[in-house]
Amino acid sequence: MNIHKHDSSERKDDSLPEELSDDLENYRQAQNSKISLTESEVESALDNVLLQIDDKSENSPEESGKGFTIDWKLMSIAASVTFLGMLFFLSIPVTVEVPNGELATVNLPDGSSITLNSGSELSYTRLYNHLNRTVTLSGEGYFDVQSNTDKPFIVNTPNSSVKVLGTEFNLSDWDDSSKIRVKLSVTEGTVEFAEINDNDSMVLNENEIAVLNSESEITSYSADIDNMIAWLSNNISFQNDDLKHAFGILERRFDTIISIDKDLNLQSESITAYYHDPKGAESIIQDICTIKGLSYQKTNNGYRISTN
Amino acid sequence: MENITDNQFTEWSQAIKNGDKESYSNFFRACYEHYVRFAYRYVKSKDQACDLVQEAFIKLWKNREQLDPAKSLKSYMFTIVRNLSLNHIRDHKNKLESIDDREISLDALIIHQEQNTNDSYIKQTVKVIKKLIKKLPERQREAFELSRFDGLQHDEIAEVMNISARTVNNHIVSACNTLREEYEILNRRDKVIAL
Numbered sequence: 001m002n003i004h005k006h007d008s009s010e011r012k013d014d015s016l017p018e019e020l021s022d023d024l025e026n027y028r029q030a031q032n033s034k035i036s037l038t039e040s041e042v043e044s045a046l047d048n049v050l051l052q053i054d055d056k057s058e059n060s061p062e063e064s065g066k067g068f069t070i071d072w073k074l075m076s077i078a079a080s081v082t083f084l085g086m087l088f089f090l091s092i093p094v095t096v097e098v099p100n101g102e103l104a105t106v107n108l109p110d111g112s113s114i115t116l117n118s119g120s121e122l123s124y125t126r127l128y129n130h131l132n133r134t135v136t137l138s139g140e141g142y143f144d145v146q147s148n149t150d151k152p153f154i155v156n157t158p159n160s161s162v163k164v165l166g167t168e169f170n171l172s173d174w175d176d177s178s179k180i181r182v183k184l185s186v187t188e189g190t191v192e193f194a195e196i197n198d199n200d201s202m203v204l205n206e207n208e209i210a211v212l213n214s215e216s217e218i219t220s221y222s223a224d225i226d227n228m229i230a231w232l233s234n235n236i237s238f239q240n241d242d243l244k245h246a247f248g249i250l251e252r253r254f255d256t257i258i259s260i261d262k263d264l265n266l267q268s269e270s271i272t273a274y275y276h277d278p279k280g281a282e283s284i285i286q287d288i289c290t291i292k293g294l295s296y297q298k299t300n301n302g303y304r305i306s307t308n
Numbered sequence: 309m310e311n312i313t314d315n316q317f318t319e320w321s322q323a324i325k326n327g328d329k330e331s332y333s334n335f336f337r338a339c340y341e342h343y344v345r346f347a348y349r350y351v352k353s354k355d356q357a358c359d360l361v362q363e364a365f366i367k368l369w370k371n372r373e374q375l376d377p378a379k380s381l382k383s384y385m386f387t388i389v390r391n392l393s394l395n396h397i398r399d400h401k402n403k404l405e406s407i408d409d410r411e412i413s414l415d416a417l418i419i420h421q422e423q424n425t426n427d428s429y430i431k432q433t434v435k436v437i438k439k440l441i442k443k444l445p446e447r448q449r450e451a452f453e454l455s456r457f458d459g460l461q462h463d464e465i466a467e468v469m470n471i472s473a474r475t476v477n478n479h480i481v482s483a484c485n486t487l488r489e490e491y492e493i494l495n496r497r498d499k500v501i502a503l
Contacts, residue, residue: 014455014477014480014481014483014484015484016484016487016488017488017491019491020487020488020491023433023436023437024437024456026433026434026437027433027434027437027438027441028456028457030431030434031345031349031457032345034348035341035344035345035348035354035357036341037340037341037344042336042337042340042341043337045336045340045358045361045362046333046336046337046340048362049336049362049365049366049369050329050333052362052366053366053369053370099447100445101445101447101475101478101479102447102471102475254482255445255447255448256445279481280482280485300443301443301445
């Protein structure tokens with residue numbers, strides 16, 4: 001039974017059984033017949049549209065030709081309104097949100113680039129590179145920062161602050177109340193790492209990893225960074241991650257919902273595993289459940305994890 | 309719209325770029341209904357869908373000079389209509405309704421099916437498929453419907469949804485997997501009920 005399920009979730013094609021295709025076609029036709037427009041409906045809609053585009057393209061030149069009396073008072077009011085509008089516009093940060101199941105790359109004006117993992121959010125001011133080089137991250141991102149000794153590059157996350165001059169590093173802070181709050185892995189150069197609102201920082205070098213845990217302790221160690229950036233190439237790597245965190249990774253990657261029975265405490269359980277370009281969440285959930293002696297069921301919108 | 313060739317779209321695109329209202333009107337007549345159906349899938353109101361598509365056509369005319377005939381006019385319009393529809397939903401959020409729809413369980417669905425034995429087979433199928441599709445994650449459903457119901461290629465869908473072609477493919481494959489599985493379960497239960 002399980003083997004069969006496993007098989008079908010790994011199928012790669014997008015073909016459907018004939019019967020289902022027929023039903024889908026019936027559905028499509030039924031939906032279409034709900035909205036069928038008569039010729040006169042289409043024509044009157046077109047008339048409406050033509051009227052509006054005529055308005056717009058022919059009125060404006062006439063108006064501007066009417067005369068050249070300039071009301072300076074009005075002009076100055078207009079100018080200050082425009083100026084305030086500009087200031088307001090500049091104060092709104094640029095925000096990039098990545099939906100679950102997708103990755104995105106953000107190229108910043110200074111040539112730095114950030115690859116964002118599924119479910120992450122990055123924001124920065126419109127004056128980035130003019131005022132400062134500060135960005136805010138919630139989730140996980142791989143940063144390739146252009147060197148600029150005058151303006152340090154700063155990333156703030158819900159729980160930490162990272163300051164660099166020009167390096168490459170991976171930073172994750174899902175703010176999901178798991179034991180590991182922030183994880184920083186440096187692939188090139190040096191990085192200053194500190195808890196948010198804390199002046200004590202720690203300097204990390206190439207191939208070093210720092211972890212900020214829920215007790216506000218920062219620990220660092222040397223390790224293979226490749227595992228930390230497995231997500232960049234669509235792989236999944238669990239590095240002693242607690243199960244809550246691991247399920248969070250699966251939820252975001254596969255855009256699904258994994259609910260956990262209330263009486264289950266997953267904080268103390270952790271997992272280390274590597275999956276090369278996995279196609280679905282189910283086989284991974286199955287593995288975790290087998291190892292940890294848990295069981296799972298499929299639900300309407302995802303999976304439910306419970307004790308055996 | 310299914311019968312319109314890519315060449316025709318390119319011709320229209322070129323002509324509209326040059327300010328040819330005749331071609332613009334022809335494009336409107338040929339495709340308006342299809343785009344209204346597309347918008348309806350988001351906004352669930354015929355009048356609203358009509359308004360949005362008209363707005364999209366006005367937008368197309370205003371920005372005609374930026375049209376690139378090398379790019380597909382068909383998917384460009386899908387993009388505008390989709391953006392306007394999503395904005396409309398965002399501004400008139402009616403979340404409760406969509407959540408309620410989504411949480412209908414398979415069991416409820418089957419009971420529903422039995423109660424309506426008077427309905428024709430097609431009517432029942434349509435209901436079943438509607439529920440199955442509604443259960444798909446939103447982005448998967450969008451990609452799947454654009455592919456199946458609007459006949460767009462994967463690269464066109466990528467453009468419309470502003471994601472990579474690879475992600476489009478992943479979405480569609482996942483959607484097909486889910487549909488296949490759920491459909492099998494339904495059929496199996498049907499047979500049990502019949503026994």
